[in-house]
Amino acid sequence: MKNKLLVAFAAGALVLTGCSTGSDTSSGTSSEDTGDTSAGTTSAADMRIDVVTHGAPGDSFWDVVKSGAEQSGDDLGVELQYNSDPDPGAQSTLIDNAVADGTDGLVVSMANPDGLEASIKAAVEAGVPVITINSGIDDWQDFGAITHVGQSxxxxxxxxxxxxxxxxxxxxxxxxxxxxxxxxxxxxxxxxxxxxxxxxxxxxxxxxxxxxxxxxxxxxxxxxxxxxxxxxxxxxxxxxxxxxxxxxxxxxxxxxxxxxxxxxxxxxxxxxxxxQQPYVQGYLGVTGIYLKVLNGNDVGGGQPVYSGPAIITEDNAEDVLKFAENGTR
Known part of the structure; x- marks a missing residue:
């Protein structure tokens, strides 16, 4: 059931993309604006989504999250900005800067919720939709996020x-x-x-x-x-x-x-x-913001969207390895 929900989540976004953009591109933006959306504020071609995580430079885990987010941005035809800093103060500044620069939505990891609370609540108050990923499953609702994509x-x-x-x-x-x-x-x-x-x-x-x-x-x-x-x-x-x-x-x-x-x-x-399938976290986080901005959808139904856990043992490691070598697991 969980896998079916995740497939439906992503498939719905791609169907909406087909209705709202003129052609597929690989540059992160669509080539044509076909008019108003249900929200009346933007089209995929005009949309900017910012992903702000606590990943440290060179951490292979966060490279996979970034790959998932960027692939979602390409598939949906939106502008994607990815930034990260393991220091919660610096991460908060990145969030504040994205809001000041006019982002349409934020995807944020919350390893240190107390350090990010003010910035995330300020973004929500400013009308910027937020989805948390990876860390933050206990705090996303209190901070006003739409949902959380990650594992328990x-x-x-x-x-x-x-x-x-x-x-x-x-x-x-x-x-x-x-x-x-x-x-x-x-x-x-x-x-x-x-x-x-x-x-x-x-x-x-x-x-x-x-x-x-x-x-x-x-x-x-x-x-x-x-x-x-x-x-x-x-x-x-x-x-x-x-x-x-x-x-x-x-x-x-x-x-x-x-x-x-x-x-x-x-x-x-x-x-x-x-x-915990970090590629899923990046991909579905961006997809969820896209659906909110372009179609007013609140994914998750007030609950987190679980990306894991999946257990890898000697029995299935060979199957996982081919995806890991591609940078998607």
Whole structure:
């Protein structure tokens, strides 16, 4: 049912595109304005949508979100602006700037809701529709957003805990790669609640994977630790390398997927990956704003739109790998 709803969501936008633009283009704008829309404010050719995330430069996860957003912009024939900054103050400034520049809609990730609250509420007050993606599932309604596209971190964390139970491990380190990211903290908390053994959080830095590997490797000097849970694809690579350097038999699972993650699952270096499908988040976030601006649709029916979790294991990693190598998983 979930997949059918997502297909219908995207298909409806593409049907509307066919009604509101004169021809398909690959440049992000349509070639022809055919007149008024139901909202009476814009056409696809005139529409600008801004995506503002907390992604750090070089983070492969956010490259996939960006690819999904850009593909949606191309498919719908709108102008798309993508900007990101992991600092909540700087991210708020990006949101404020987009509103001041006349954006027609915002797609925003909220790793630090408190830091973004004023800017998002100001955008909504100014009449700019907002959809949150990735992080922010507990706050989007209070901030006035249309919906949230992402996964329930509680459900995803519980799934990770069950996978660790199946692996038979008893003492696990949960590696948090972004300080202050409430979604990551929720993953560890939900995994710990479901996991039958002991779980301890470890702070690392996704912008310095070499230092993070050393931090993890130092922790593995404790012989009682027999499992690692990382919360991002890039960090999982550091964990796999730390385990290899330690010479110990440590079970490693992760959240999020990229090509290296899929390969490591296939090769048995990772037990599993919890995939929130970031391409879907970028694509449907932009699509939802398009539908609101051009047709007055409030997608989600007052509920979040779930992009995951999907569980990647050795059984299905090969199928996922071909998409990950294309930059869409």
């Amino acid at each position: 971190e509680t459900i995803a964390g519980e799934a990770a805990g069950e996978q660790l139970n199946d692996a038979g491990v008893s003492n696990v380190i949960c590696v948090i790669q972004e300080a202050g990211n409430v979604a990551l903290e929720e993953r560890c908390s939900a995994a710990a609640d479901t996991f039958d053994g002991d779980m301890e959080n470890l702070q690392a830095d996704n912008t310095d994977l070499q230092a993070s590997q050393a931090t993890i490797q130092s922790k593995l000097e404790d012989d009682s630790i027999d499992g690692l849970l990382t919360l991002g694809g890039d960090m999982s690579g550091a964990a796999v390398q730390a385990v290899a350097e330690s010479g110990r038999d440590i079970a490693v699972g992760t959240f999020d997927v990229n090509a290296d993650v899929a390969k490591n699952v296939l090769e048995g270096k990772l037990l599993f990956a919890i995939d």
